[in-house]
Amino acid sequence: MKIYSELNEDQLPAIKYNREELVARIKETLSTHPDEPRLALLADIDHLKAFFDEYGREQRLVVLGNVHEYLRTLQKGREVGLIDRLAIDQFFLLAPVKEGLAERIRQHIGQMTFPKFDVKSEPVPLEDGVTVDPEHVTVHIGQIGFIPNQSLDYRALIDRLYELTRGTSAGQINRKDWTDYH
Numbered sequence: 001m002k003i004y005s006e007l008n009e010d011q012l013p014a015i016k017y018n019r020e021e022l023v024a025r026i027k028e029t030l031s032t033h034p035d036e037p038r039l040a041l042l043a044d045i046d047h048l049k050a051f052f053d054e055y056g057r058e059q060r061l062v063v064l065g066n067v068h069e070y071l072r073t074l075q076k077g078r079e080v081g082l083i084d085r086l087a088i089d090q091f092f093l094l095a096p097v098k099e100g101l102a103e104r105i106r107q108h109i110g111q112m113t114f115p116k117f118d119v120k121s122e123p124v125p126l127e128d129g130v131t132v133d134p135e136h137v138t139v140h141i142g143q144i145g146f147i148p149n150q151s152l153d154y155r156a157l158i159d160r161l162y163e164l165t166r167g168t169s170a171g172q173i174n175r176k177d178w179t180d181y182h
Helices: 019-030 048-076 101-111 154-166
Strands: 038-045 082-087 090-096 139-146 173-177
Touching (some): 101 139
Parallel strands (some): 139 173
Antiparallel strands (some): 038 139
């Protein structure tokens, strides 16, 4: 695990405010094996705004940097082909179909213990019965399976994945197949 002094925002993938840039990266990634079924996943860190409000930018960066580092190990192991960010707390992943991948990601991130930037920081209960903790986070994940092809609207895929993730409860996974939308 890295601590704040070893991390900076530049080490994280830039947030893709321009969806066309992400679509281009998806197409580039898929060009190597165009007919292989894929998973698009969006991992969203639960309660990151409350986490930021309570523990500040430095601890948020510790969490984001270490989550990204974990996802990069999946990419190096070829379990994930593309990692990007759609928002501060959202990681977009493109991967070959692999049973249980989203669950493994959810469980691993939920079990990570992050170094505390401020050693005095303690867990804080929120209004809805949830507790934010400087050393632990959970994620909820949206997952859509699809088969790449020339007519697939990747922008619509990203939009559907975002909607699917928004409808997922904290710490849960919501799965769909692209054919469910057509």
